[in-house]
Amino acid sequence: MAKKQCLQCFAHTLQLVVGDGLKETKAACPSxxxxxxxxSLLHTSTTLKDIFDGEFGEHRGIPAAVSTRWNSTLRQVKAxxxxxxxxxxxxxxxxxxxxxxFTPREWNLLKELVDILKPFGEATDLTQGEKVITxxxxxxxxxxxxxxxxxxxxxxxxxxxxxRGLQASLKKKIxxxxx
Numbered sequence: 001m002a003k004k005q006c007l008q009c010f011a012h013t014l015q016l017v018v019g020d021g022l023k024e025t026k027a028a029c030p031s032x033x034x035x036x037x038x039x040s041l042l043h044t045s046t047t048l049k050d051i052f053d054g055e056f057g058e059h060r061g062i063p064a065a066v067s068t069r070w071n072s073t074l075r076q077v078k079a080x081x082x083x084x085x086x087x088x089x090x091x092x093x094x095x096x097x098x099x100x101x102f103t104p105r106e107w108n109l110l111k112e113l114v115d116i117l118k119p120f121g122e123a124t125d126l127t128q129g130e131k132v133i134t135x136x137x138x139x140x141x142x143x144x145x146x147x148x149x150x151x152x153x154x155x156x157x158x159x160x161x162x163x164r165g166l167q168a169s170l171k172k173k174i175x176x177x178x179x
Contacts, residue, residue: 010127010138011124011127011128013173013174014120014123014124014127015068015069015070015124016169016173017120017166017169017170017173018070018117018120018166019070020165020166020168020169020173021162021163021165021166021169022070022162022165023165024161024162024164024165024166024168025159025161025162025165026161027109027158027159027161027162028109028113028158028159028162030106031102031106031109031110031113032073032077034100034102034106035062035065035076035077035080035110036065036076037100038062038080038092038097038100039062039063039064039065039076040064041097041100042061042062043061043064045095047095047096048091048092048095048097051091051094051095052091052095055087055090055091056083056087056091060079060082060083061079062076062079062080063075063076063079064076070117070120071120071121071124071125074113074114074117074118074120074121077110077113077114078114080102080110081107081110081111081114085102085104085107088101088102089101089102105158108157108158109158109159112156112157112158112159113159113162115152116149116152116156116159116162116163116166119144119145119148120145120166123137123141123144123145126141127141142170142174145166145170146167146170146171149163149166149167149170150167
């Protein structure tokens with residue numbers, strides 16, 4: 001039982017690392033705010049839901065994000081990126097919510113956010129398994145995440161603050177020399 005508690009702590013540590021990283025970047029806030037409003041409206045506005053479902057299909061919603069689970073935000077971003085941007089803009093305009101349309105820059109920022117956070121989601125999933133022994137995945141996960149962030153540094157266009165914040169928090173919270 002103690003091992004499972006340690007793993008839950010590691011998954012929680014990853015949650016804190018991503019939270020710290022997201023605090024370090026204000027660039028993603030407007031896009032994530034639009035996404036949150038869009039998700040809420042899809043769950044409360046039958047007009048928008050009907051138009052959205054007509055264009056993208058009934059089983060193609062955008063899930064709500066849970067503030068205590070950063071990976072729910074990642075799932076939300078992935079879901080919106082599975083929509084065609086032009087069609088989504090047309091749906092929002094038709095439903096009277098043109099202000100929630102994503103600019104090309106915001107769309108690219110969301111893609112970059114997924115590229116940065118996807119390995120953190122995979123590490124979280126890998127280390128919080130209930131029926132599989134996952135302690136052996138912790139050290140490789142940390143080293144892999146640090147390598148991923150190092151590799152991204154020169155490529156990032158919009159979210160360099162997020163990359164720096166994630167790396168700093170990972171080093172601080174794990175307290176290992178990652179080089």
